[in-house]
Amino acid sequence: MTTDEQVLTYPIPSDAALEPPAEWAELRGKCPVAHVKLLSGDQATLLTRYDDVKEVLADPRFTRQLTAPDAARISADGEGVFSSEMASIIPDGGEEHLHWRRLVGKWFTAKRMSALRPAMTEMAEQLIDDMVERGQPGDLKASLGFPLPVYVICDMLGVPAEDRDRFSYWSDTLLNLTRYRKEEIEAAQAAFFQYMSDHIAAKREQPGEDILSELIAAGSPEEGGLSDIQLIVTGMGLLVAGHETTANMIGKMVVMLLADRTRWQRLVADPSLIRTAVEESLRFDANSGFGLPRYLNEETEVSGTILPRGTTVICSMAAANRDEDAFEAAAEMDLTRSPNPHLAFGSGAHSCLGQALARTELQVVLEVLLRKLPTLELAVPVEELERVEGLAVGGLRTVPVRW
Amino acid sequence: MKITVDEVKCCGAGQCVLIAPEVFDQRDEDGIVILLEPEPGEDQHALVREAAAVCPAAAIEVSDQA
Numbered sequence: 001m002t003t004d005e006q007v008l009t010y011p012i013p014s015d016a017a018l019e020p021p022a023e024w025a026e027l028r029g030k031c032p033v034a035h036v037k038l039l040s041g042d043q044a045t046l047l048t049r050y051d052d053v054k055e056v057l058a059d060p061r062f063t064r065q066l067t068a069p070d071a072a073r074i075s076a077d078g079e080g081v082f083s084s085e086m087a088s089i090i091p092d093g094g095e096e097h098l099h100w101r102r103l104v105g106k107w108f109t110a111k112r113m114s115a116l117r118p119a120m121t122e123m124a125e126q127l128i129d130d131m132v133e134r135g136q137p138g139d140l141k142a143s144l145g146f147p148l149p150v151y152v153i154c155d156m157l158g159v160p161a162e163d164r165d166r167f168s169y170w171s172d173t174l175l176n177l178t179r180y181r182k183e184e185i186e187a188a189q190a191a192f193f194q195y196m197s198d199h200i201a202a203k204r205e206q207p208g209e210d211i212l213s214e215l216i217a218a219g220s221p222e223e224g225g226l227s228d229i230q231l232i233v234t235g236m237g238l239l240v241a242g243h244e245t246t247a248n249m250i251g252k253m254v255v256m257l258l259a260d261r262t263r264w265q266r267l268v269a270d271p272s273l274i275r276t277a278v279e280e281s282l283r284f285d286a287n288s289g290f291g292l293p294r295y296l297n298e299e300t301e302v303s304g305t306i307l308p309r310g311t312t313v314i315c316s317m318a319a320a321n322r323d324e325d326a327f328e329a330a331a332e333m334d335l336t337r338s339p340n341p342h343l344a345f346g347s348g349a350h351s352c353l354g355q356a357l358a359r360t361e362l363q364v365v366l367e368v369l370l371r372k373l374p375t376l377e378l379a380v381p382v383e384e385l386e387r388v389e390g391l392a393v394g395g396l397r398t399v400p401v402r403w
Numbered sequence: 404m405k406i407t408v409d410e411v412k413c414c415g416a417g418q419c420v421l422i423a424p425e426v427f428d429q430r431d432e433d434g435i436v437i438l439l440e441p442e443p444g445e446d447q448h449a450l451v452r453e454a455a456a457v458c459p460a461a462a463i464e465v466s467d468q469a
Contacts, residue, residue, distance in 0.1 A: 058460075102415065102433035109429040110417030275421075279457075339456035349414050351459035356417035 010036035010046055010314060011177075011290060017385035017396055018252075018259060020286035024048055024319040033305040036314065039177060042072035044293070044312040048319035050326035050343070052303050057315055058348025062294035064092050071295045072312035075177035086189075089233040097349070103218060103226065104234060105353050107156070107211045113360040116152065120361060124148055124368040132403070137379035140399040144369075145250035149361055153242030157235060158210030159199055166195070171243040177290065178390030196235045200228070211238070238354070246358045248388070248395030250365050253281040255385060255399055256333065257366075258378045263335060268374045271367060277335040278362045283321045283342035284333045287387055289394035291316040292346060317343040318394075373403040404448055405466050406455075408436045412462040419454040419463060426451055427463075436462065 014021040027034050032049040047053050056062050065071065067088055091097040124144065131143035150168075154161040173180050173188035180188075200212060207213035212235055218225035226234065257263045257277070267273055296311040307313065321342045324330045345352035352358070369376060378385075379400035388395040406426070415434030419427035426447055428437040443451060455463040 102435065105415040105434040106430075106432060108417070109415065109431070109434045110420035110424075111429060113417070114421075339453040341457045345416070345459065347459050349460065351414055351416055353415075355459075356421060359421060 007035050007037045007043070008046070010038055010044065014287070014387070016383075017387055018256060018286060018382060020318070020322055024316070024322060028319065028323055032303050033307070038072055038074060039076045040073035042312070044072040044314050045307060046314045046316060047302065048316050048323075049303065050320040050323035053315045053317055053320035053343055054347045056294060056302060056313060057292060057317075057343070057346050057350070059300075060093050060349070061296065061298055061300055062313060063297055064293075064350070065295045065297070066293055066312070068295050068297075068310075070310045072293075074290070074293055077182045086233050086236060089229055090237065093349075099224075100226070100230070100234075101349070101353065103215065103224075104211075104238075107214065108354055108357055110356045113356040116357075117360060117364060120148070120152060120364045121368055123151060124365050125372065128368060128372050132373075136402045137400045138402075140254055140401045141247070141251040141396065142398070144365065145254075145399065146247040148250065148365060149242055149246040149358075152357070152361065153239060156211050156242075157238060158203060158208045158212055159239065163195075166191075167239055167243060170195075171240045172391075174240055175244055175392045176390050177392055192236055193232060196232045196239075197228075200231050200235060241352075241354055242357070244391065244393045244395065245354075246361050248391075248393055249282070249285070249358070249362060251396050251399040252285055252287060252394075253278065253362060253366065254369065254376075254401070255378065255382070255396060256281055256284060258376065258401070259382045260333070261377065263333065264370075264376065266335060267366070268370050271370055273335050274363055274366050274370075276338055276340065278359060278366060279340040279342065280333055280335055280337050281362070282344035283327070283337070283340055285344065285394070286318055286322070287394035287396070288318040288344060290314070290392045291318065317346065376401055376403045378402075404443060404451065405468050406438060406441050406443070406451060407464045407466075408438045409460075409462040409464070410435050412460045414460040414462075416459050418457050418459065422454040422457070423447060423450040427454065 012021045012023050027048040032052055034046045036044055036046045038044055047056060091100050127144045127147055131138040150164050151161050170188050170192040173185045203213045204216055215226055215231055221227050267277055292315045294313045296307055296309055299309050300307050322330045345355040379402045386397045388397055413436045417429055420429055426440045426443050428439055430437055451465060455465045
C-alpha cells in the first residue's frame, strides 16, 4: 500500500447499532495489517484478525506507552484515557507491573466476586422494581445498566454513591474521544485527582472495609504496598473502569438478546444458559468501542508485515471476535457457544483486571431480568437505537423497553 | 486427564474458577490460580477443557492419559 492510497479513518463510522461495519470482514480477509488515520490526523496500524490481536495483546514488545513523543494521538486533541499521565503511573510491564497487578487483582478474584452476588441480586431487583413502578416504556440503561455497576464499584472503593454524577462526568471526559475540549479534560482530571487524593487521605485517617483501605494497609512501596500517587491513580482507574464498561455492556447485552426475541425466550425457558449467553454477548458486541492501542519500542513483524519502531498499533478485539477462522459461524449469535475464547477483555498479562466482576454483574442482571420480567421486549425497532458517539467504550444512548 | 497450571503466566482473571470451581481456585493473597484437583473425574473434563481454552493467559495445560 502506498501513502497516496485512500487511508481508512478510524474509528470506522457505523450507523447500525448492532451490526459490524462491512470493512471488518474485508480487512480481515485482504488487509489484516492496515494503515488507518485517527481523529487526531495521526497514522496507526489496525489489526482485525483474531490470531494477530490475541498475540499482540499478550506480547510485551507492544507496550502501553502511548505518551511516547512519536506515538499516535488517539483522540482529536491527543488527550484522554490512553494518553493521560495517569496511564504511565501504573507500571506497564515486568516485575513491577506483576506486583501491582497481584496486589490489586487479589480483590477481584472470582470467589470474592461470587460473594457479592447476593448483594448484587438484591440491588438489581430493587432497581427493576423502581423501573416498573415508574411505568413503561422504561430506559433500561438509565434504570439498571448504569446504576448497578456504579453502586457496586463505589461500594468496593468506599466512595459515596451520592457523588456518582461527578464520577460519571470525570469518567466521560477521560473516555470520550471527541466530545470535550482539552481545557475541559484537564480541569476534570485535576478535580478527579484532587477528589481521590482527599478520599485516600480520609481513608488513611479512618480505614473502612474497602479496597483502597486494604491497599493503604499494605504499606509503603518498601513494605510491598503502593506509593501515594499510585494509590490515587489506581483508585481513579478502578472507578473509571468500573463505570462505563459494564454499564454500557448491560444495555447492549439485553438489546442483542431482545433484537431476536427467540434468544430471550430460550433463556427464559432455560436459565442454565445464562453463563454462555453472557460470554456470547461479549463476543458478539459489534459496538465495543475503540479497541486497545499499543506502542512499539522495537521493530516487529505481524502476519508477515514488518512494523517499524514507533508504530502505534490498534487492536480491534470486536473485529477479531467476528473472525470466521477463530469462531465457527462467527456472524451467528449462539447462546450455547463453548468454549468461547473471545477477546472482549483483552488477552495476556494485561487482560481486564475486573473481568470476574464484570461477568458476575452481567450474569446477575440477566438472571434477575429473566426471572422478574420474562415478558421484556424492546420498545422501539432496533433500527432506531443510537450509538453513543466518540466513546472509547461503545454503548447505546438509551435502551427503551416494555414488559 | 492431567492438568498443569503455570503460576508465572497466570493473570488472575478467574475464568477457570467461574467455570470449574471444583477444580480451580485463586490464592487470597495475590489472585493466582490454585489447582485443587490435578486429575479430576470425568464429570469435570468438559468444564476443564473449556477453562483451559478460554484462559486469557494460556496458563492451563490439559493432557490426556490412559
